[in-house]
Amino acid sequence: MCLVNCAAQLHAEAGAARLRPGSRAACVIASAAASRRLQFATRFCKRHRRQPPRRFGFGTRALAAQLSVRSVGQTNENALDTLTCELRRYFVLRSQGAIALSLRHRLTVMTLPELRDVTGFRGERIVELCLTEYSSLAAPLFRPGFLGDKWPAIDFYVELTTVPEKRLYFFGQAKATSCVLSDDADALHISADRDDVERLMEIPAPTYILGVHEPSKRVFVRAVHSLTPKKAITRIPVAYELNIANLVRLHDEVRAYWLSAASKPTTSVFE
Secondary structure, rough: HHHHHHHHHHHHHHHHHHHOOOOOHHHHHHHHHHHHHHHHHHHOOOOOOOOOOOOOOOHHHHHHHHHHHHHHOOOOOOOOOOOHHHHHHHHHHHHHHOOOOOOHHHHHHHHHHHHHHHHHHHHHHHHHHHHHHHHHOOOOOOEEEOOOOOOOOHHHHHHHOOOOOOEEEEEEEEEEOOOOOOOOOEEEEEEEEHHHHHHHHHHOOOOEHHHEEEOEEEEEEEOOOOOOOOOOOEEEEEHHEEHHHHHHHHHHHHHHHHHOOOOOOOOOOOO
């Protein structure tokens, strides 16, 4: 109302000024004064500003309401295990004040199979970074090569870089997880089933399972050799983390295996 009254008064003053002698000049002066008054009225009169969007609460009830079969997708045992790990990780991060996006946003935007694909992709890159670590070494000990998704048992062909005139190697299968790994945990929990173990045992070369904790970017190693029990491997001790010391031990183990065995045939029918 204040703005409307001010505008009407200024319009009446401008009209009266045109009726007085020297009306052209008076009109210009009156128009300038009216413009200044209108600016003053616009600046100081009460205006209704647009309200910003409101954020809804994110308490335990809101979290429970956001979880549904449609959001989660498949409700088999693996899906429930993955969801349990995600919920546990969410509450740990929330207690630390590190939650930036809501759990509802994550579950509705990315299904569990898509989430596993992202975790696996990131895990493969973390393995490559870990095996080429050389912060305390003169050069990297390994040269990993990713074999792609079409190989049934192995993800990486890894060569040793320190033995001249020989290309010694081992094979690795990456198993990434986003489950919470507490500071006092004694093992990383992974999901390598019996078929994975049996396929690795069929390869006549050193083979290892590389467990990746994707949130912390830590890698753990577990050997699969001829005496390994043919059953699922679900945990890797944290003592087997691939830090610099264990990278050196892994290098020496693979090197000793190949140097103690004949790596090339001596004859062939196709000579």
